Every structure is written in structure tokens, then in C-alpha cells.
Amino acid sequence: MADPETPYLAVDLNTLERNVSSVAENAANKGMAIRPHAKTHKIPEIARMQLAHGAIGITLATVSEAEIFADAGIDDIFIAYPVWPSAARIARIRALAERITLRIGVDSIEGAQALGAVVPSGSVEILVEVDSGHHRSGVQPHDAGSVAVASARAGLRVGGVFTFPGHSYAPGNGAQAAIDEAGAIETATESLSREGIAAAIRSGGSTPSFHASHGDTLTEARPGVYVFNDAQQLELGSCEFTDVALTVAATVVSRHGRDVVVDAGSKALGADRAAWATGYGRLLDEPEARIHALSEHHATIRMPDGSVIPELGSTLRLIPNHVCNTVNLADHVFVLRDGQIVDVWTVAARGANT
Amino acid sequence: MADPETPYLAVDLNTLERNVSSVAENAANKGMAIRPHAKTHKIPEIARMQLAHGAIGITLATVSEAEIFADAGIDDIFIAYPVWPSAARIARIRALAERITLRIGVDSIEGAQALGAVVPSGSVEILVEVDSGHHRSGVQPHDAGSVAVASARAGLRVGGVFTFPGHSYAPGNGAQAAIDEAGAIETATESLSREGIAAAIRSGGSTPSFHASHGDTLTEARPGVYVFNDAQQLELGSCEFTDVALTVAATVVSRHGRDVVVDAGSKALGADRAAWATGYGRLLDEPEARIHALSEHHATIRMPDGSVIPELGSTLRLIPNHVCNTVNLADHVFVLRDGQIVDVWTVAARGANT
Numbered sequence: 001m002a003d004p005e006t007p008y009l010a011v012d013l014n015t016l017e018r019n020v021s022s023v024a025e026n027a028a029n030k031g032m033a034i035r036p037h038a039k040t041h042k043i044p045e046i047a048r049m050q051l052a053h054g055a056i057g058i059t060l061a062t063v064s065e066a067e068i069f070a071d072a073g074i075d076d077i078f079i080a081y082p083v084w085p086s087a088a089r090i091a092r093i094r095a096l097a098e099r100i101t102l103r104i105g106v107d108s109i110e111g112a113q114a115l116g117a118v119v120p121s122g123s124v125e126i127l128v129e130v131d132s133g134h135h136r137s138g139v140q141p142h143d144a145g146s147v148a149v150a151s152a153r154a155g156l157r158v159g160g161v162f163t164f165p166g167h168s169y170a171p172g173n174g175a176q177a178a179i180d181e182a183g184a185i186e187t188a189t190e191s192l193s194r195e196g197i198a199a200a201i202r203s204g205g206s207t208p209s210f211h212a213s214h215g216d217t218l219t220e221a222r223p224g225v226y227v228f229n230d231a232q233q234l235e236l237g238s239c240e241f242t243d244v245a246l247t248v249a250a251t252v253v254s255r256h257g258r259d260v261v262v263d264a265g266s267k268a269l270g271a272d273r274a275a276w277a278t279g280y281g282r283l284l285d286e287p288e289a290r291i292h293a294l295s296e297h298h299a300t301i302r303m304p305d306g307s308v309i310p311e312l313g314s315t316l317r318l319i320p321n322h323v324c325n326t327v328n329l330a331d332h333v334f335v336l337r338d339g340q341i342v343d344v345w346t347v348a349a350r351g352a353n354t
Numbered sequence: 355m356a357d358p359e360t361p362y363l364a365v366d367l368n369t370l371e372r373n374v375s376s377v378a379e380n381a382a383n384k385g386m387a388i389r390p391h392a393k394t395h396k397i398p399e400i401a402r403m404q405l406a407h408g409a410i411g412i413t414l415a416t417v418s419e420a421e422i423f424a425d426a427g428i429d430d431i432f433i434a435y436p437v438w439p440s441a442a443r444i445a446r447i448r449a450l451a452e453r454i455t456l457r458i459g460v461d462s463i464e465g466a467q468a469l470g471a472v473v474p475s476g477s478v479e480i481l482v483e484v485d486s487g488h489h490r491s492g493v494q495p496h497d498a499g500s501v502a503v504a505s506a507r508a509g510l511r512v513g514g515v516f517t518f519p520g521h522s523y524a525p526g527n528g529a530q531a532a533i534d535e536a537g538a539i540e541t542a543t544e545s546l547s548r549e550g551i552a553a554a555i556r557s558g559g560s561t562p563s564f565h566a567s568h569g570d571t572l573t574e575a576r577p578g579v580y581v582f583n584d585a586q587q588l589e590l591g592s593c594e595f596t597d598v599a600l601t602v603a604a605t606v607v608s609r610h611g612r613d614v615v616v617d618a619g620s621k622a623l624g625a626d627r628a629a630w631a632t633g634y635g636r637l638l639d640e641p642e643a644r645i646h647a648l649s650e651h652h653a654t655i656r657m658p659d660g661s662v663i664p665e666l667g668s669t670l671r672l673i674p675n676h677v678c679n680t681v682n683l684a685d686h687v688f689v690l691r692d693g694q695i696v697d698v699w700t701v702a703a704r705g706a707n708t
Contacts, residue, residue, distance in 0.1 A: 005442045005708040039650060061651045081651060082607045084617065084667050088359045107608050110666050136652050137608040137615050166649065253436045254461050254491040261491050263438065267682050268707050272625040295520070296393060296678055297415045297435060297707070298490050312464050313438050324650055328621050329682070331705055351685055353622050353651070354359040 004341075006251040006315060007264035009326065009333040013342065015245035016227060017049070023210065023226050024053040030215025035059050035078055035203070037224030040324045042349035043333070044072035046227060057101070059222045063092050064352035070100050072348060078103040078203070080162060080222060082111050082129060082137050089354075090118045097123045103159055103201075105129045107137050109150040116154020125157040127201055128192070132184035133177065134166035141187035145195040152197065160201030160219075161188040168209035171236055171276055178212035181205075185217050208238045230323035231282045232274060246333070247284050247317035248326065250299065252310050258303045260310055264318055265297040270325030277321055284317040291318070358695075360605040360669060361618035363680065363687040367696065369599035370581060371403070377564065377580050378407040384569025389413050389432055389557070391578030394678045396703035397687070398426035400581060411455070413576045417446050418706035424454050426702060432457040432557070434516060434576060436465055436483060436491050443708075444472045451477045457513055457555075459483045461491050463504040470508020479511040481555055482546070486538035487531065488520035495538040499545035506551065514555030514573075515542040522563035525590055525630055532566035535559075539571050562592045584677035585636045586628060600687070601638050601671035602680065604653065606664050612657045614664055618672055619651040624679030631675055638671040645672070 027034040036050045037059040047058050047069060057076030060066050066077045077096075082105050085093060096102050097119060106112045107129040115124065128147045131138035139147055148158045163184050168177035181204045189199040205213060205221030207229075213221055225232075228246035229239040250264035266280075271294065273280055279290035280299065288304035299318065303309055310316060320326040327333070328350055335343035381388040390404045391413040401412050401423060411430030414420050420431045431450075436459050439447060450456050451473060460466045461483040469478065482501045485492035493501055495517075502512045517538050522531035535558045543553040559567060559575030561583075567575055579586075582600035583593040604618035620634075625648065627634055633644035634653065642658035653672065657663055664670060674680040681687070682704055689697035 002442065005440065007707050081617075084605050084607045086359065086605060086667065088356065108666060111607070114667065131610075135610075136647065136649060136654060251438050251440060253438045253465070256485075256489075263435075264707075266624075266626065266676075266679055267705075270620075270625055271627075271676070271679055272620065273627070293490065295490060296682075300490060312462060313440065313468065322620075322625070325620055325625055328650075329705060351621075351683060353361050353618070 004334055006249050007268040008249050009330045010247050010249050010317070011333045011335050012245050013335055013337045015243065016046070019227050019229065019243060019245055020049050020053050023223060024055065026211070027221060028054065030213065032213070032215040032218050033220040035220050035222050036227070037080070037222045038069060039065065040224035040327065041227055042327055042347045043345050044069060044074065044348055045345050047074055056220065062353055063089055063096065064354045065349045066096055066102070067092065068349040068352055070096060076101040078127070079105065080164070081105050082107040084111065085115045085118050093124070094119055103127055105162065106147060106151055107139050109147055112147055112151040112156060113154050116151065116156045121155030122157060125159040126151050127159050127162045127203060128188065130161055130163045130184050130188045132163040132165045133180040134164060136164070136166060138163060141184040142191050144188035145191035145197070148192045148197045149195050158197050160199035160203065161185060161192065162203035165204060165206050165209050168206045169232070169236065169274065174208040174236065174238065175212040177206070178209040178214060181209060182214035182217040207233060208236045225323060228323045231319045231321045232277065234282060234319070235277060241284060241287060244284060244319050246323055247319055249315050250318055252312050252314050252316065255309060255312060258309065260301050260303060261298050262301065262316055262318070263297060264299055265295045267296045268329060269294070269299065269318065269320040270322055270329060272322035272325055281321050282319040284319055358688055360603050361622040362603050363684045364601050364603050364671070365687045365689050366599050367689055367691045369597065370400070373581050373583065373597060373599055374403055374407050377577060378409065380565070381575060382408065384567065386567070386569040386572050387574040389574050389576050390581070391434070391576045392423060393419065394578035394681065395581055396681055396701045397699050398423060398428065398702055399699050401428055410574065416707055417443055417450065418708045419703045420450055420456070421446065422703045422706055424450060430455040432481070433459065434518070435459050436461040438465065439469045439472050447478070448473055457481055459516065460501060460505055461493050463501055466501055466505040466510060467508050470505065470510045475509030476511060479513040480505050481513050481516045481557060482542065484515055484517045484538050484542045486517040486519045487534040488518060490518070490520060492517060495541035496545050498542035499549040499551070502546045502551045503549050512551050514553035514557065515539060515546065516557035519558060519560050519563050522560045523586070523590065523628065528562040528590065528592065529566040531560070532563040532568060535563060536568035536571040561587060562590045579677060582677045585673045585675045586631065588636060588673070589631060595638060595641060598638060598673050600677055601673055603669050604672055606666050606668050606670065609663060609666060612663065614655050614657060615652050616655065616670055616672070617651060618653055619649045621650045622683060623648070623653065623672065623674040624676055624683060626676035626679055635675050636673040638673055
């Protein structure tokens with residue numbers, strides 16, 4: 001196959017397979033199941049690879065993502081999100097619950113009552129979301145029991161509890177986030193237990209905290225980014241350059257001094273830049289280079305002293321900061337084995353936000 | 355029409371039409387033509403509205419965007435980008451040049467030679483890009499003549515010069531960026547003149563500098579964001595809340611204290627946050643609220659003291675920081691007249707990066 005036009009997304013299959021199998025093995029060693037978050041890749045081929053390596057199902061964030069993966073034959077899905085059952089969404093939730101094993105997150109009594117009121121009694125299982133320190137959605141762990149009781153009264157089955165320890169996304173925070181995660185899950189489990197409800201499922205996980213996650217507390221983990229990794233994971237210390245499975249191929253279109261400008265900007269890479277990030281992304285083949293400025297179609301890369309400045313027209317391999325948002329901008333990814341394109345995968349759930 | 359499921363993009367037609375006509379009028383008063391940058395909206399219906407209000411053509415950033423707008427009947431397009439004529443792109447550039455009036459940016463002698471070598475002599479017109487202070491692509495203004503000479507020798511027609519005064523994107527910088535823009539364009543024009551080449555087209559423009567742009571120096575301006583405006587333009591002082599024509603409708607899914615969490619995150623809004631921005635976006639109906647945290651499907655909004663905390667399940671209208679990246683995430687926008695949905699427009703050039 002001829003080289004695609006830049007910018008394009010390139011997935012290294014050897015690295016992807018290694019990432020999928022090593023996390024599966026690590027989880028097995030901890031005595032935990034994994035239910036990977038497929039919002040990172042949005043690609044059924046990769047979900048099937050994860051299931052083949054022992055994942056018990058997948059995690060998603062939206063009803064429309066779940067519909068797309070259900071259409072692709074994935075039959076066990078957790079929507080780890082406090083989905084609001086607005087009028088247009090009710091029929092879709094019911095239909096999903098009929099054809100796959102579906103779990104949904106709930107983080108309020110009102111949310112439990114609203115959901116329970118519109119689905120047949122016993123048809124949907126919920127997990128109560130608790131806040132373990134990220135302070136996004138989720139109730140306080142000691143309040144989990146009251147949400148579980150309200151859910152049960154509303155006719156929902158209560159499967160257990162979950163949390164996203166997103167405060168793992170800061171340098172050095174991974175292990176502490178895993179401790180907080182385990183503590184929140186334990187407190188939430190006790191809170192349910194006091195109400196006579198068993199938290200059979202105790203779900204946690206993020207890629208930066210995964211290595212430190214407590215397999216004695218969690219029954220399952222939901223890492224997502226690990227399949228590809230990205231510049232954030234590099235800078236958090238969650239992976240090495242050799243673990244990066246997705247890059248954005250881009251052409252050098254302009255040069256001045258030690259800066260080169262390539263044709264992949266925020267519309268190809270995404271605009272993510274955490275406060276602690278060293279730039280807008282990295283180069284796979286020049287670890288000290290930084291993307292120091294980003295427009296919609298321009299990434300300006302400062303090449304380190306002593307490095308060779310790439311020629312105009314040459315192709316560079318960029319590592320985006322946050323690969324989930326990168327993939328969501330593309331209609332497909334090119335799949336490479338040993339440097340040769342061997343397949344093209346459709347990003348089936350791109351833009352599936354509803 | 356029933357309310358679409360959130361998150362969705364809502365365009366207020368009255369505001370859009372007012373923005374389009376007021377910038378057209380302002381340009382006419384300055385004695386400048388406008389060639390709006392359609393990368394903001396990527397929607398042929400809006401391009402046709404701009405042309406109906408006197409725009410002389412449109413500006414785009416990529417060959418694939420130009421192909422899509424050409425297919426929609428737009429026949430005068432400037433690709434304001436130093437397009438590299440890689441192997442797969444040559445036939446596409448030639449085909450475009452045959453069916454529409456096409457101009458392309460060039461910012462290096464090598465780029466001019468590479469392009470000239472692959473298109474029929476005289477078939478493509480170029481504008482030389484110069485740097486007016488944004489330090490992205492573009493040669494120094496006094497070097498514009500040498501690029502123009504190389505272009506002419508390579509068989510390209512030289513139409514003139516252009517710059518993007520992108521350093522207007524900082525609070526208080528708009529007027530100075532317009533001064534820098536005019537100075538760079540004058541120097542570049544003189545540089546071409548010394549080589550016996552006339553810069554008939556002298557093109558500048560960005561939304562934050564447009565109000566201050568020098569109509570005596572520029573022959574045309576290329577503002578883009580003004581059609582919709584966004585939180586960046588609000589915080590730069592380029593527009594008022596009443597000028598914001600595009601919002602992202604989102605549902606409240608979680609609450610704690612004065613924070614509400616809605617179901618539009620970086621996969622709906624985009625992740626842009628300039629260093630000077632006060633957050634990840636604003637609310638149309640609560641000017642003092644700020645989106646202070648953003649994940650892929652969660653925006654966490656701090657409601658100001660004394661304001662009413664929105665109910666779970668209610669819909670809020672979010673103003674994204676950078677509307678160009680927001681639109682590029684959506685397949686279509688819902689068009690409202692006086693609060694009623696009257697049309698749905700396809701984002702025809704979404705993802706057209708090549």
C-alpha cells in the first residue's frame with residue numbers, strides 16, 4: 001500500500017499486542033479482572049483483541065458508544081457514566097438492556113429514581129459511582145449505600161460500586177491515587193453492606209494508577225489508554241517510548257532555526273495540554289524534541305541542540321498528549337506490522353457522544 | 355422537531371447572520387475585500403451566506419477542505435497554508451486548479467520549487483506567506499521577494515503576499531497585531547517590488563485583529579471565528595455574549611456544592627485552553643460561571659455565588675473556548691431561529707485534514 005497522505009494515525013501492531021497482553025497478565029497476577037475502557041480506541045477490532053486476552057467485557061462512556069460496540073458483537077458493556085435518562089434516550093437504554101449484559105453508573109438518588117422510572121424493573125444493573133479524590137462525578141464513599149438503596153427501590157439491580165481515580169493524572173500521583181481508590185471502594189462497600197446490599201463488583205482503574213492498583217480490594221479494573229499510550233503517559237512515567245503504539249504521521253512544511261512546522265495540528269492531535277505537560281506532544285524518534293506551539297494545522301517542534309533538522313517534505317512520527325482525543329478526530333487508523341501497512345481499521349465510535 | 359440528544363451544537367441563525375453582515379460591512383467601510391476562513395464552520399451553507407454578503411471567495415487550510423467546498427459549488431478558494439506537494443497530493447492539486455480559481459500559500463524557495471515542478475506552468479497561483487509576529491510559518495517579510503522570484507521561475511503565478519497575525523490571540527494584543535500585520539505586508543510588498551513583481555493581493559486578518567486592520571495596506575482580510583465567536587473571543591474582548599452564535603447544549607448529570615457536571619467534555623467542546631483563558635469555556639446564560647475542569651465526557655462548571663444551581667437533567671448552553679475545534683468534532687449542527695430548530699447543517703469538511 002502506498003503511504004497515506006499526512007496527517008494520518010499509525011498503529012504499531014506489535015506494540016499494541018504487547019500492551020494488551022502485558023496489562024492482561026498484570027491484572028491476572030493481581031487477581032483482578034479487567035474491563036478495558038474502549039473510549040480510548042473506539043475500534044471493535046481492538047476490543048476483540050482485549051477480550052481474546054481475557055478481558056471480561058468492556059467499559060464505555062456513552063449510550064451511542066455502547067450501541068456501536070453492541071452492533072459489533074460485544075455483549076457485555078459497562079457504561080461508566082451517570083447517564084441521564086432524558087426523553088430521547090429511554091428507548092435506546094431499554095433496547096440495549098434487552099440485547100446485551102448492560103451496566104450503567106449512577107451517582108445520585110435522583111438519577112437512580114429517574115432511571116428506575118423508565119426501564120422495566122430488574123432490566124438494568126447499576127454500579128454506584130464514588131469519588132476517590134478526582135472530584136468529578138461520584139458521591140462520597142460513605143453515601144454510596146443510600147444511592148444503592150434508592151436504586152434498589154426504583155427497581156434497578158445493584159451490581160456494586162466503581163470509581164475513577166483520575167487524580168492519578170499528575171506526576172508522581174499514581175500510587176497514592178491507587179491507595180485512595182482502594183480506600184474509597186472499601187468504604188463504599190461497607191456503606192452498601194450496612195444496607196444489606198452486597199457490592200459484588202468493585203471496579204476501579206486508570207492507566208497511571210493501574211500498576212499500583214489493589215487487587216485484594218478491586219474485582220475489576222478499567223484502564224483505557226494503555227493500549228496505545230501517549231505523551232501524557234510518558235511524562236507520568238506510566239510507559240516508555242517503546243510502549244507507544246499510536247503515532248500521528250505528519251509532513252514537515254516549514255522550517256526556521258531549530259523549529260520545524262508539520263501539517264498535524266490540534267485538528268489531528270487534539271489540543272490537550274495538562275498544566276504539567278512539557279508541550280503539546282513528543283516525537284517518537286527524537287525524545288528530547290517538544291511540540292511547543294500548536295494551531296489547527298500546524299505543530300511547531302523545537303528540535304534539540306545537536307540534532308539533525310528534518311528536511312522539508314519529510315515525515316515525522318508525533319506522539320499526541322492525549323490519545324483518546326486524537327483517535328476521536330480520525331475516521332480510521334492505519335495498522336502497521338514491522339513498518340508495513342497491513343490493515344485499516346475504522347474508528348467505529350468516533351464522535352459517539354450521546 | 356424534538357430536542358436532539360445532548361451534547362449537540364446549536365447555531366443561532368439571527369446572531370450568525372448579524373455577525374456575517376457586520377464584518378462584511380466593516381470591511382467595506384475599510385475599503386477591503388473579505389475572504390473568510392471557512393475552517394471555522396466547514397459548512398457550505400455558511401460559506402454561501404458569506405459570499406451573498408459580498409465575500410470575494412473563501413479561505414481554507416487543506417486540499418481536502420478545498421475539494422469539499424469546490425464540490426459544494428464554491429469556485430474561488432485560497433488555501434492559506436504552505437501545502438507540501440507530496441506524491442499522493444499532486445494529482446489532487448492539479449485537479450482543483452483545473453476546476454476552480456485556486457491560490458496556495460508558499461513560504462520557502464524549496465516549497466516553491468517542489469510545487470512548480472509538479473503542476474503545469476501557469477496553472478497555480480501562489481501567495482508568499484510572511485511572518486508578522488506569530489512566528490509559526492511564513493518567511494521574514496524582507497525575504498518575500500526571493501520566494502516570489504523562485505516561484506515565478508518554477509512556473510507559478512505570483513498573486514501577492516499574506517500573513518496571519520496570530521499573536522492577536524492574547525488579551526490587549528489585537529491592535530498591535532494589526533499594526534505588525536500592516537508593517538509586514540508593506541515590507542513584503544516592497545520586497546517583491548524590488549524584484550519587479552507586483553503584490554496585487556495583500557492578505558491579512560484574524561478575528562481579534564480585524565477591527566483594527568489597516569484597509570489602506572490590505573486588499574483582503576481572512577477572519578474566520580467571527581461567524582460564531584467563542585469564549586476566547588469573549589475573553590479577548592472581540593465580542594459580547596450577544597454575539598455568540600454557537601453553543602453546545604449539554605445535560606446536567608451530577609452536582610456537588612456549587613459545581614455541576616454536564617455531559618459535554620473535550621470530545622464535544624475540544625480541549626483548547628490558552629494560558630490566559632479563565633477556564634475551559636463559559637455558559638451563555640450565566641456569564642460569571644466557569645468550566646474549571648474538563649474530561650472527555652464531563653465539564654465541571656462552578657456556578658457563581660448567589661446563582662441558582664441547575665437541576666439534574668436540565669440543559670445548559672456552553673460556549674466553547676475555540677469554536678473551530680468544536681465544530682470539527684461534530685457531524686452536524688442544529689440551526690435555530692428564535693429558539694426553534696429550523697434546519698440541520700452537515701459539517702461537510704469535518705476531519706478534512708489532508
